[in-house]
Amino acid sequence: MVRPQLLLYGSHPAAMASARAALRSAVLALCLLGVLALECHYCPLQAAGTRCNITTECRGHERCSAGWRRYGRVHVLAVQGCAPPELCGSNQTLSLKRTEYEISYTCCCRHLCNTAATQNLLQQLTGEPLSPAENSCPED
Structure with missing residues (x-):
């Protein structure tokens, strides 16, 4: 079984932090748009x-x-x-x-x-x- 995201982010802390920031931004945008409360x-x-x-x-x-x-x-x-x-x-x-x-x-x-x-x-x-x-x- 291949886990590309774990391989990609597992060894790159900066990439993982960037992915978390992007996810927080996406959730915030959905909240502000009223899609996600x-x-x-x-x-x-x-x-x-x-x-x-x-x-x-x-x-x-x-x-x-x-x-x-x-x-x-x-x-x-x-x-x-x-x-x-x-x-x-x-x-x-x-x-x-x-x-x-x-x-x-x-x-x-x-x-x-x-x-x-x-x-x-x-x-x-x-x-x-x-x-x-x-x-x-x-x-x-």
């Missing part, structure tokens, strides 16, 4: 650190999003889901138990990329958002 973590606005273990499929142009409210350097509220590109990098007011909170959002464009726990830990340790490469999405 982007899958994201979903969690309604609640205390940061609460686990939901729910996923959702975004509509055509939406991106995975993670939102939070901080008190000083500590994240006290978090939300995850899908968001339109206009919300990415901005703030939105949401209500929880009759109190309004200003929530800051970041977005990403890979399946299940909006893992709030990782983002919150990195931001709490460094005080800085994730690098632009981690959060960047192609222009619509």
Whole structure:
């Protein structure tokens, strides 16, 4: 049995990385075209650190999003889901138990990329958002 792809990519790490990048680009293009839905973590606005273990499929142009409210350097509220590109990098007011909170959002464009726990830990340790490469999405 001949496995040409394994032979081709198995000994060439650069070729394998290039193939992975091409596959990620193809999946992203299909997501943006609405052919393949982007899958994201979903969690309604609640205390940061609460686990939901729910996923959702975004509509055509939406991106995975993670939102939070901080008190000083500590994240006290978090939300995850899908968001339109206009919300990415901005703030939105949401209500929880009759109190309004200003929530800051970041977005990403890979399946299940909006893992709030990782983002919150990195931001709490460094005080800085994730690098632009981690959060960047192609222009619509």
